Structures are given as C-alpha cells and as structure tokens.
Amino acid sequence: MAKIIVIKEPVGSRVPFLRGILVQSLLSAGLSFKDAYDAAQAVRKGLANDTVITTAELRTRVMKQLEKDFSPALRHDYEAKTKRQQKIIVHSDRGDSPFSVGILTRSLEACVVDRKSASEVAFRVQEAMQQRGQSEIAPPALRRLIYQSLKEHCSIEAANYYLSWRQFKTSGKPLIILVGGASGAGKSTICSELAYRLEIVRTQSTDMMREILRSYLAPHVMPTLGFSSFDAWRGLSGTKAQDGQRQTDNPVIAGFLAQHANIRSALEATIARALKERHDMIVDGVHVLPMERDLAKAREAAVVVSVMLAVTTRQQLANQLSWRSREQPDRGSSRYMEKLDAIWEVQSFLLNLADKANIPIIANWTVEDTVHEVLLEVNRRISEHYPSDPGILE
Secondary structure (H helix, E strand, C coil), X not given: CCCCEXXXXXXXEEEECCHHHHHHHHHHCCCCHHHHXXXXXXXXXXXXXXXXXXXXXXXXXXXXXXXXXXXXXXXXHHHHHHHHHCCCEEEECCEEEECCHHHHHHHHHCCCCCHHHHHHHHHHHHHHHHHCCCCEECHHHHHHHHHHHHHHHCCHHHHHHHHHHHHHHHHCCCEEEEEECCCCCCHHHHHHHHHHHHCCCCEEEHHHHHHHHHHHCCCCCCHHHHCCCCCHHHHCCCCCEEECCEEECCHHHHHHHHHHHHHHHHHHHHHHHHHHHCCCEEEEECCCCHHHCCCHHHHHHCEEEEEEEECCCHHHHHHHHHHHHHHCHHHCCHHXXXXXXXXXXXXXXXXXXXXXXXXXXXXXXXXXXXXXXXXXXXXXXHHXXXXXXXXXXX
C-alpha cells in the first residue's frame, strides 16, 4: 500500500499517515482497543487510492466511519473532542504560533486581572474561535476578540488597560520598574512575582551591586560597602556624612547615605544599559531612591515606574525578619533581628523621602495584594503614556 501524506492545516506541514496515531486518538474517544483498531484499519483501507490528504479531510472520513460502524452519538463526541484539541494558529510578522490559553492568561494578569478571571477570559476567547470553526487568526482579529471578552466578563478598565499594553508593546520602549524598601520589606519576593507575571527576564538588586563592588575594591576605598545598609555607619570615620548638600547627625542614616553614594553610579549604569538595549528590567533594593536622581532622560526613553514598599508595624517587620532567620540561616539573618531599631530608622527615612517626592508607598501585607497594587501603578503609568485607543483594533 502506497505511503499517504497528511497535510497539517493551516501551517501546511507534511507528515506520514500513521495508523497507530489514529488508534490512540480513537482510544481517547472511548473506544475499546479492538474497536479503535478496526475503525483505524477501515479508514486506512478507504485511503488506498489517495497519496495526499488534509487533516480536515481525514477527520471527516474518520467521523463517517464512526457513524457507520457505531452511532451518530459517537461521531458527535469525537467531533467535539477533536475540535477542542485542534490548534488555532496566530499569524504575525514574527511568524506563526499556536494560540495558548496559558500565555494569554498570564498576559491578562499584567492588566490587573486576577488569575481566575484571566483564565476564564482566555478560555472564552478560545471557545469563541472554535465555535466559529477558525483554525487560524490574525493579531488584529484576536485583539478585538480579547478586548470584547474583557469588556463583557471583567471590566471596561481592564479592557482599556489591555489596549494601552498593546500600544506600549508595539512602541519598542522598555519598561523599567524600580522597587525600593528597607531590609525585610519583601522586595525580592514581590519582584520575583512581578517578573513572572510581566515576563521580564532581567532583574537586578542593589545588594548584588554592593557585593560586586566590594569584591574588587580594597575596604579602605569604600569602607561602607562591607556592611549592611543599617550598619554602614560602622565604616565611617565620623558620625556625619554628606550626600550632595544634605548632612545628618544620625549615624545610621549617615552610613546609609554614604553607602548609597558608593552604589549610585552602578545603579545608574545598570538603568542606562537597559535603556540602551531596550530591555525591560526590574531593579530592587534599599538603595533604589528614584527621588535622588534625575530620571527625566530615562522617562523619555522608557516607561519608568517607581514604588516604595513598606512594613507598617514593628511587629510585622520583626515577624518578617524572624522568618528570614529561619529560611536563610546561611546569611546570618539572626543579626537582622538584633538590628530591628536601625532597620526601622532606615525605613522611616526612606518613606519620608518617598512621600516628599510623591513616590507611591505600598504597604506589603500579602504578596497577592502587594503585587496587585504594583501592577495597578504599572498600568496607570503605561496608560498615561499610551491612552487606550480602540483604533488599534482595526
């Protein structure tokens, strides 16, 4: 018997017909092995005079065989199952790719849609295409479908955020998120979740920058780098430190400012590199002080979002530091508990600066709520740069 080639629609790839694959498909439809094998064999014999067949034509022949050998109900069940499994190809300038409910769900979470609602909308979009019998779709048509589903099943706000995101994505500009906060504020946890939801692969922390700098500079060059932010005063020769035109007699804050001045160039270089290469980036750390640098040029080249995380009570801070002591014993984290007052001083200083500079302060009580608040701020900033325009759906 001649070899039969199956053309997989809509991409046009060619694969050989394999009876074993058809048997597995029929088994998943509920047939016994003997019935599945006999049906597949009958279909194979019916193709004796064919050398090429499309997947749609093959599916039609299988359904006819099932109705003939068994019942219209079994044919209907098989047809419904194969439609659910059928891939829908999205065509774009970057190439063709299969529609994914999972990818769309994550994309919608970036628009401040909760995971359950995002998943529901993604499935509704898929079902709408399947009901129309679509095996392929162009991006503008898919965007219209997503926008309409968001309006009907979520909110007009979420739908408008989606439009702003689409405009931002086509702009070519990067997204730079700056997350500040004292030790124990939960910056790393929040930034990891943000990176996942926003599909940002480049993240950096000022703690890492400090470690890199201290690894190749002699201690006497930048003595504050050898200490934590709340202990940096131990590297000062006196109790006063100057940062620009500002001085302070508080040794904890003086040490922190001196350390910040040492790390500042590395932080600015990191942001500059992301802007040059147009890469999205999240930077977190106690030294992330957007109010302490001129971000005007960065805001021309990117959407820059700044937030300051806060722990609102000493008891909550103590709880989080205690958790860190248990989870990260290799970092000698118990000393954080011993320095609770100094950490609280640094946080009070940071929050005062953020408040004066109108940087959003977000109380970090739970990961889900904090991520939600940060995503809201991200969407607000993107919407300011790219107001929602339904015209992009045309």
